[in-house]
Amino acid sequence: MNALRRALDAAAALAAVGVVVAALATEGARPAPLAAALFTLLLFAAENSQIRLPSSTTVSPGFMMIMASIAAFDGRGVVLGAAIVGFCGTAQITLIRRRRYSTQIFNSCQYLLAAAFAAFVFDLLDWRSGPGLFAAAILATIGFAVVNVALVLPHVALGERLAPSVVWADMRPAVPNYLAFGLLGLLLGQLYSSVGWIVLPLLIVPVTIARKVFASFLELKAAHEATIKVFIRAIEAKDHYTAGHAERVAKYALYVGEEMSFSQARLEHLRYAALMHDIGKLAVPSRLLNKPGRLTPEEYSRVQRHNRVCIDILTRVDFMKTMVVAASDEHAHFERGGDRADNLVMEAHIVAVADAFDAMTSTRSYRRALSQDVAFAELRDKAGSQFNPDCVEALVGAIERRGEVYGLGFEEETTDFDVAPPVVGVGSAGLGDLLNPEAVQA
Amino acid sequence: MNERLGWEPLQRRVLAEGIASGVVIATLLTIFGGLDGLELAGLTVVTAVSLLLDVHVPQGGSVPLGYALLIALAYLLPGGDFLLVVLFSVLLTLPVLNRRSGDLGTGATGLRWLLAALAAGATAHLAASLGLGGDHNMTILVCVVLGGVSFLTADLLTARFTSVPGEERVSAGSAWPVYVTMLSAAALLALADRFQHGGNTGSPWLSAIAFCPLLITRFSFARYAQASSTYRQTIQALSIVPEVAGMSRPGHGERTAAYAASLADELGVVGEDREQVVTAARLHRIGYIGLDGEEEEAPDSVDPRRVARVGAEMLRQTGFLRPVADIVEEVELHAPEGGTVAAAIVRVASRFDDQVVEEPARVRGALEIISAATTDPVGRQVLSGLKRLLAVRPELVDDAIRAGSPITEAAASAELISR
Numbered sequence: 049m050n051a052l053r054r055a056l057d058a059a060a061a062l063a064a065v066g067v068v069v070a071a072l073a074t075e076g077a078r079p080a081p082l083a084a085a086l087f088t089l090l091l092f093a094a095e096n097s098q099i100r101l102p103s104s105t106t107v108s109p110g111f112m113m114i115m116a117s118i119a120a121f122d123g124r125g126v127v128l129g130a131a132i133v134g135f136c137g138t139a140q141i142t143l144i145r146r147r148r149y150s151t152q153i154f155n156s157c158q159y160l161l162a163a164a165f166a167a168f169v170f171d172l173l174d175w176r177s178g179p180g181l182f183a184a185a186i187l188a189t190i191g192f193a194v195v196n197v198a199l200v201l202p203h204v205a206l207g208e209r210l211a212p213s214v215v216w217a218d219m220r221p222a223v224p225n226y227l228a229f230g231l232l233g234l235l236l237g238q239l240y241s242s243v244g245w246i247v248l249p250l251l252i253v254p255v256t257i258a259r260k261v262f263a264s265f266l267e268l269k270a271a272h273e274a275t276i277k278v279f280i281r282a283i284e285a286k287d288h289y290t291a292g293h294a295e296r297v298a299k300y301a302l303y304v305g306e307e308m309s310f311s312q313a314r315l316e317h318l319r320y321a322a323l324m325h326d327i328g329k330l331a332v333p334s335r336l337l338n339k340p341g342r343l344t345p346e347e348y349s350r351v352q353r354h355n356r357v358c359i360d361i362l363t364r365v366d367f368m369k370t371m372v373v374a375a376s377d378e379h380a381h382f383e384r385g386g387d388r389a390d391n392l393v394m395e396a397h398i399v400a401v402a403d404a405f406d407a408m409t410s411t412r413s414y415r416r417a418l419s420q421d422v423a424f425a426e427l428r429d430k431a432g433s434q435f436n437p438d439c440v441e442a443l444v445g446a447i448e449r450r451g452e453v454y455g456l457g458f459e460e461e462t463t464d465f466d467v468a469p470p471v472v473g474v475g476s477a478g479l480g481d482l483l484n485p486e487a488v489q490a
Numbered sequence: 491m492n493e494r495l496g497w498e499p500l501q502r503r504v505l506a507e508g509i510a511s512g513v514v515i516a517t518l519l520t521i522f523g524g525l526d527g528l529e530l531a532g533l534t535v536v537t538a539v540s541l542l543l544d545v546h547v548p549q550g551g552s553v554p555l556g557y558a559l560l561i562a563l564a565y566l567l568p569g570g571d572f573l574l575v576v577l578f579s580v581l582l583t584l585p586v587l588n589r590r591s592g593d594l595g596t597g598a599t600g601l602r603w604l605l606a607a608l609a610a611g612a613t614a615h616l617a618a619s620l621g622l623g624g625d626h627n628m629t630i631l632v633c634v635v636l637g638g639v640s641f642l643t644a645d646l647l648t649a650r651f652t653s654v655p656g657e658e659r660v661s662a663g664s665a666w667p668v669y670v671t672m673l674s675a676a677a678l679l680a681l682a683d684r685f686q687h688g689g690n691t692g693s694p695w696l697s698a699i700a701f702c703p704l705l706i707t708r709f710s711f712a713r714y715a716q717a718s719s720t721y722r723q724t725i726q727a728l729s730i731v732p733e734v735a736g737m738s739r740p741g742h743g744e745r746t747a748a749y750a751a752s753l754a755d756e757l758g759v760v761g762e763d764r765e766q767v768v769t770a771a772r773l774h775r776i777g778y779i780g781l782d783g784e785e786e787e788a789p790d791s792v793d794p795r796r797v798a799r800v801g802a803e804m805l806r807q808t809g810f811l812r813p814v815a816d817i818v819e820e821v822e823l824h825a826p827e828g829g830t831v832a833a834a835i836v837r838v839a840s841r842f843d844d845q846v847v848e849e850p851a852r853v854r855g856a857l858e859i860i861s862a863a864t865t866d867p868v869g870r871q872v873l874s875g876l877k878r879l880l881a882v883r884p885e886l887v888d889d890a891i892r893a894g895s896p897i898t899e900a901a902a903s904a905e906l907i908s909r
Binding site: 251255276279331 | 548627628700702703704707709711727728731734735779780782783804805807810811
């Protein structure tokens with residue numbers, strides 16, 4: 049593997065030298081040194097202020113500077129100019145500090161090759177007015193992206209010992225950014241050629257502001273996630289028989305959401321709703337949550353009161369509405385809430401199915417985990433009455449396609465019980481059990 | 491079709507009115523202005539649409555995207571044409587504005603836009619006639635920036651005098667990144683326009699692309715605003731859990747947050763510090779949900795300092811709410827000499843609510859009780875702030891009670907026992 053990667057690195061370095069020599073030999077004009085220095089500096093600044101996405105992909109407006117230099121050098125040593133900017137501007141302080149020189153050299157070489165290829169495509173097309181200019185910029189951008197991905201993907205796959213598909217999945221979200229930054233770079237380069245340096249701050253300042261806001265957005269999302277997790281831990285501390293329940297319900301809910309082709313934003317909200325579907329438990333005394341056996345009428349009434357007020361209060365919080373509907377037995381129950389065919393009810397149905405599946409495939413104080421087949425059969429049996437049949441089939445299909453097995457013998461987290469739970473019985477998790485009128489002692 | 495816009499019959503009517511007005515304006519301009527009139531009509535429609543698109547400001551409120559276009563046009567168009575575009579584009583937006591903010595809000599917003607545009611036009615043309623800025627490109631830049639600054643200043647000043655109840659006001663301090671982006675986009679638009687009209691080989695599409703940085707910024711701000719609102723709502727939802735559990739008086743967190751926000755404003759606590767004070771006010775009794783066993787069964791008997799410690803520990807685990815955790819802990823565990831203003835604000839706000847929630851009329855008695863219990867200089871400083879605030883805003887107590895009423899009403903309807 050390492051030998052292959054070294055060979056790839058060497059090939060990239062040789063190709064980079066070859067491109068520079070060819071450009072020196074074939075291009076008559078030389079790029080303007082001041083512009084080359086300016087765009088190199090800007091690329092350096094961009095590459096050293098990258099934003100890391102949760103998927104571990106990084107986003108930087110670096111390509112905008114490459115495209116700007118291509119537009120600015122147009123007809124005056126464009127391939128050599130883009131190659132110089134690409135090679136010198138990609139020096140990364142962190143890589144040099146950590147003495148990862150080979151990675152740095154490969155990075156600079158692959159950027160040189162991608163930039164030179166983009167410049168070559170732009171130069172070759174020679175469309176310089178109207179939509180043709182944009183077509184040339186778009187094709188140059190595609191050229192850059194193809195060379196960049198073709199070199200980086202095997203380099204990372206070989207170095208990190210990952211399947212190319214995994215690396216591609218990580219890189220893919222960043223690909224559309226090339227197009228946006230490519231068009232902005234074209235504008236920057238054209239205006240730079242015509243107007244001069246004065247346009248640089250006009251374009252760079254807003255992009256820098258946008259970058260800072262985007263970084264704050266990612267930080268805020270991480271804070272949200274961390275806050276929810278702390279409160280989930282608080283729920284699990286009260287009801288220690290449901291360790292990992294919220295996370296698993298969120299995972300199953302996402303499986304269903306993906307099967308139903310939900311948008312990314314809707315999937316995210318579904319995940320939060322699933323993670324927090326048991327928040328009402330925080331308001332229920334641990335004594336009641338962990339009581340082995342049935343509740344007394346007084347206990348049941350207390351739990352129900354808390355649940356009602358929880359739902360009433362949370363309805364007033366926009367984002368929590370999906371969770372509220374999910375927590376409300378009326379709407380999560382397929383038949384009883386069937387007349388409400390809005391989006392919220394679908395989320396509630398998904399969480400209800402995911403919740404029930406996890407409850408059945410986990411060991412609880414009142415019974416041991418059931419096998420996956422029994423849980424599937426139970427879900428299908430209640431599909432159309434208690435559960436939404438589409439959600440049931442989506443969950444079953446998603447789990448079977450992934451080849452995953454849950455339930456008896458396959459539990460990730462197990463709890464030691466003082467009294468071994470019985471082996472029979474089907475039930476939901478947490479408040480669902482408590483709120484079931486059949487569970488109340490007469 | 492779209493949940494936020496909700497294409498109800500009324501909105502379809504608004505859309506129809508907008509299209510009809512657009513057609514009438516375009517026809518009039520074309521008849522009287524020929525080909526130039528058609529161009530002006532196009533500009534009018536684009537300006538009107540962009541005035542209805544908002545760029546969110548992180549600390550609340552929004553600025554219309556169309557400001558950038560108006561600032562650029564103030565320099566690019568001759569005075570008369572600019573006035574026509576401004577007048578007609580504001581007219582075009584009226585049906586939608588009316589739907590959004592009623593008669594009063596529509597009038598105020600329309601007036602604000604007109605005055606700001608007039609200020610921008612006058613300044614840009616004055617600067618151009620004086621030849622400020624030296625060479626041609628620098629002149630464009632200077633004129634657009636001066637016009638833009640006049641526009642934004644006039645907008646902020648007019649907004650101050652024509653504020654509409656319920657409308658979120660934008661402060662220059664929090665909106666500066668949006669304003670800088672607007673000015674940059676306007677200058678880029680003007681430069682791109684001059685570039686393509688100067689016989690260059692550039693494409694007319696460049697003007698459209700000049701809007702890209704602004705659109706990228708708008709996207710970033712919108713996502714941030716959405717995430718921020720979601721996070722705030724999550725915190726709000728979590729803060730009421732001890733109240734739902736009957737461990738704290740229903741609505742106490744929201745009321746304390748309302749008092750704390752006003753106190754922070756009174757004492758000059760701004761920006762992120764203010765946000766932290768308000769969040770700490772909401773979450774200062776969150777420690778109750780971390781109690782277990784006997785303590786959970788009898789929360790009244792638990793030492794408030796222990797509740798504060800448990801709550802602070804929970805918040806610290808998030809990694810992000812550490813400053814809030816420090817305030818929550820310090821509310822009950824403060825040094826005899828007082829500690830921070832932030833913790834003192836939450837402490838005074840919380841105690842004041844405990845005193846007045848049952849009897850809103852006994853403000854004076856409540857202040858005397860808190861005064862007797864507050865011996866530290868920081869606490870006294872905050873208490874003085876509260877007294878000043880109540881003297882000029884006696885409705886503060888009613889406002890705070892209203893803020894907590896959704897929770898108190900819900901609790902009452904469920905006959906929840908409060909402590």
